[in-house]
Amino acid sequence: MVEPLNVWDYERLAAERLDPGAHGYYAGGAGDELTLRDNVEAFRRWYLRPRMLVDVDASTTATTVLGQEVSMPLLVAPVAFQRVAHPDGEVGMARAAKAAGTVMCLSTIATSTPAEVAAVGGPRWFQLYVFRDEGVTHDLIAQARDGGYTALVLTIDAPVRGNRERDARTSFAIPDDVRVAAFGRGGVTPKQVFEAISASLTWRDLERICAESGLPLLVKGVLTAEDAKLACEHGASGVVVSNHGGRQLDGVSATIDALEEVVAAVDGRIEVLLDGGIRRGTDVVKALALGARAVLAGRAPLWGLVVDGEAGALRVLQLLQAEILSALQLVGCTSPADVTRDRVAPK
Numbered sequence: 001m002v003e004p005l006n007v008w009d010y011e012r013l014a015a016e017r018l019d020p021g022a023h024g025y026y027a028g029g030a031g032d033e034l035t036l037r038d039n040v041e042a043f044r045r046w047y048l049r050p051r052m053l054v055d056v057d058a059s060t061t062a063t064t065v066l067g068q069e070v071s072m073p074l075l076v077a078p079v080a081f082q083r084v085a086h087p088d089g090e091v092g093m094a095r096a097a098k099a100a101g102t103v104m105c106l107s108t109i110a111t112s113t114p115a116e117v118a119a120v121g122g123p124r125w126f127q128l129y130v131f132r133d134e135g136v137t138h139d140l141i142a143q144a145r146d147g148g149y150t151a152l153v154l155t156i157d158a159p160v161r162g163n164r165e166r167d168a169r170t171s172f173a174i175p176d177d178v179r180v181a182a183f184g185r186g187g188v189t190p191k192q193v194f195e196a197i198s199a200s201l202t203w204r205d206l207e208r209i210c211a212e213s214g215l216p217l218l219v220k221g222v223l224t225a226e227d228a229k230l231a232c233e234h235g236a237s238g239v240v241v242s243n244h245g246g247r248q249l250d251g252v253s254a255t256i257d258a259l260e261e262v263v264a265a266v267d268g269r270i271e272v273l274l275d276g277g278i279r280r281g282t283d284v285v286k287a288l289a290l291g292a293r294a295v296l297a298g299r300a301p302l303w304g305l306v307v308d309g310e311a312g313a314l315r316v317l318q319l320l321q322a323e324i325l326s327a328l329q330l331v332g333c334t335s336p337a338d339v340t341r342d343r344v345a346p347k
Contacts, residue, residue, distance in 0.1 A: 004307070004315070005319070006279075006280070006319060006323075007279045007280070007300045007303065007316060007319070007320070008279065010300070010303035010304050010306075010307055010312065010316055011027075011299070011300075011303045013303070013306075013307045014026075014085075014302075014303040014306035014307055015027070017306055017307065018085070018306060020170050021167075021170035021171070021172035021173075022084050022085065022172070024166030024167060024169070024170050024172060025081070025084075025164075025166070025167055025172050025190065026079070026085065026299065026302060027166075027299070028164055028165075028166035028167070028247070029162075029164070029245065029246035029247050029250065030162035030163050030164055030246065030247050030248055030249065030250040031162075031163050031165070031250030031251070032250055033246060033250065034246075034250050034251055035243055035246035035249075035250050035251060035252055035253075035254065036245065036246030036247070036250075037246070038246075038253075038254040038277075039243070039245070039246055039254045039255060039256075039276040039277030040277040040279060041254070041277075042254030042255075042256045042257050042277065043256055043277060043279075043280075043282075043283045043286055044347075045257075045346060045347050046256070046286050046290075046344050046345070046346060046347065047344065047345045047346070047347055048282065048285065048286065048289075048327070048331050048343060048344060049331070049342060049343050049344060049345055050330055050331045050332050050343070051331070051332035051343075052332060054332040054333070054334070055334075056328070056329040056332065056333070056334055058334065059325060059328055059329050059333070059334045059335065060325075060334070060335050061073065061321055061324050061325050061328065061335075061336065062335070062336075063293075063294065063335070063336040063337065065103065065271065065273070065293055065294045066150070066151055066216050066218075066237060066238060066271060068103060068123055068150060070101060070102045070103060070123070070294070071100060071101030071102055071321065072100075072101070072102060072284075072320075072321045072324055072336075073284060073288060073292075073293065073294035073295065073324070073336045074102060074278070074284055074294060074295050074296070074297055074317070074320055074321070074324065075097075075102050075103040075104075075105060075125075075273075075294055075295070075296045075297075076093060076096075076097045076102065076103065076104045076105055076296065076297065076298070076301055076317070077105055077275050077296035077297055077298030078105045078106060078107035078108075078127035078153065078155075078298065079093075079107060079298045079299070079302050080107045080108075080109040080110065080193075081107075081109065081110070081111055081174055081178070081180065082107075082110065082111055082112070082302070082305065083111035083112070083178050084111065084174060084175065084178055085302055085305050085306045086305045086306055086309045086312075087309070088305065088309035088310045088313075089110075089111050089112050090104075090106060090107075090110045090111065090112035090116070090117055091112050091116055091117060091119075091120060092305060092309050092310035092313060093301065093302075093305055093310070093313050094106070094117045094120040094122055094124065095120050095122070095310050095314075096301065096304075096305075096310050096311075096313035096314035096317060097122055097123075097301075097313075097317065098120055098121065098122025098123070099314050100314060100317035100318060100321065102123070102317065103122075103123045103124065103125055104117065104120075104122055104123070104124050104125070105124070105125040105126070105127050105153055105296065106124060106125070106126050106127060106149070107127050108126075108127055108128055108129040108140060108155075108182055109129070109180055109182055109183075109193055110180075110181055110182075111174075111178050111179060111180055111181065112181060113143070113181045114126060114140075114143040114144055114147045114149065114181075115143065115147055117147075118147035118148050118149070123150065124147075124148070124149050124150065125149055125150060125151040125152070125153050125218075126140070126143075126144035126147075126149040126151075126152055126153065127152075127153040127154075127155060127220070128140060128141065128144070128152050128153065128154050128155065128209070129155055129158070129197045130154075130197065130198045130201050130205060130209075131182075131196055131197055131198060132196055132197065132198045133196070136182065136196075138212070140182065141209065141212055141213045144213070144215070145213055145214065145215060149215070150215065150216070151215055151216045151217065151218060151237070151238075152209065152213055152215050152216070152217045152218070153217075153218045153220050153240065154206060154209060154217055154218070154219055154220060155220045155221055155244075156201060156219055156220065156221040156222075157220070157221030157223075157242065157243065157244050157248050157249070158194065158197065158221070158244060158248055159197070159198070159199040159200075159201060160194060160199055161190065161191060161193075161194035161248075162244070162247050162248035162249060162250070163250070164190070164247060167189075167190055167191075172189065172190065173187060173188065173189045174186050174187060174188050174189070175187070180193070183196075203230055203234045204234075206219065206231075206234045206235060206236065207234050207235050210235040210236075216237035216238070217235065217236055217237055217238075218236060218237060218238040218239060218240055218271075218273065219231045219236045219238070219239045219240065220239075220240035220242050220275075221240070221242050221243075221244065221248075222239040222240065222241055222242070222262055223241065223242075223243060223252055223253060223255075223258045223262070224258070224261065224262070225261045225262065225264065225265035226265075227239075228261075228262040228265035228266050228272075229265050229266075231266075231270070232266060232269045232270055236270055237270055237271070238270050238271040238272065238273060238293075239262060239266065239270065239271075239272055239273070240273045240274065240275060240296065241255045241258050241259050241262050241272065241273070241274040241275075241276075241292070242255060242274070242275045242276055243255055243258075243276055245275070245276055245298060245299065246276070254276065254277065255274050255275065255276035255277065256274065256276075256277065256283075256286065256287060256290065259272070259274055259287065259290045259291060259292060260290050260291060262291075263290065263291030263292070264291075271293040272291055272292055272293060273292055273293055273294050273295060273296060274287050274292045274295050274296070275295060275296040275297070275298065278295050278296075278297040278300060278320075279300060280320075280323055280327075281320055281321075281322070281323025281324035281325070281326060281327045282323065282327045283295070284320070284323075284324050284327070285324065285327040285328060285331060285333075285339060285343070286344050288336055288339040289339050289340065289341055289342075289343040289344040290341070290344060291341070294336075297320065300316055300320065301313045301316045301317055303316065304316030304317075331343050
């Protein structure tokens with residue numbers, strides 16, 4: 001096999017290895033998948049504007065996010081059910097993130113426990129869904145706090161499950177022998193998972209969760225200035241500009257197109273991150289230029305996990321870091337902090 005050279009190569013190989021149900025779950029989006037595709041295509045609507053004759057010999061990809069030093073402005077986004085993708089699962093992904101020097105964000109609906117991932121020892125955040133059963137939510141927050149997770153990432157764009165037709169066509173379900181930690185068993189469907197999640201989440205709950213956890217909280221799923229301002233007012237430490245990878249409401253804006261509006265509304269009060277559509281290091285630099293502190297990538301390292309477990313996930317992260325460094329140097333910046341708005345322009 002020719003060694004994969006980029007995320008697209010890993011994505012093609014992953015599609016060959018996964019059964020139709022699992023591939024449809026990971027690769028698919030909601031409805032007509034307009035937003036799913038636009039997340040990627042929207043990056044092509046921005047040009048990079050390089051500046052020349054800048055000494056970039058000592059350039060670095062290192063930065064900080066919420067005060068955490070990381071090797072690059074790319075973190076591992078929460079992705080559910082990773083042991084369906086590969087037996088290494090979330091533990092293998094956490095090891096890859098640790099080796100790459102970046103943050104692993106563990107999904108609420110993981111197939112490894114927070115303690116198992118915490119045992120890896122790398123920097124880690126916990127993505128939180130709020131359940132109808134308040135006891136489950138309290139327990140998850142406690143597990144994250146006790147497990148040394150340094151931030152919560154509260155997903156707010158999924159009060160109900162999006163219209164994911166690929167899952168319906170394949171009757172996708174988690175195999176019986178793959179345990180979903182929050183449910184204590186396998187054999188569940190995505191529909192059953194979302195039936196357990198509260199549709200009554202409000203901004204008041206955000207304040208309560210901040211107080212209960214004592215951890216910095218990022219609000220994931222913000223696409224508008226109005227919600228960005230509310231996140232600031234209700235105690236968030238950051239926002240993630242996200243449309244759930246195009247998996248929730250089809251027809252919303254691509255995340256890179258919503259980024260500037262959110263950044264302007266936040267006005268420097270809290271950090272702004274972005275996910276959705278990240279496939280190249282140049283995508284990351286464009287997001288930085290438009291005001292993101294960093295990005296999160298979910299599908300990209302997942303395809304690496306599918307292909308070669310922990311080693312594949314690490315290789316994807318290394319490829320992306322190398323691309324980020326090259327893009328920084330070629331655009332005339334010595335670090336992520338040097339990337340300014342004048343480095344991009346709309347087509």
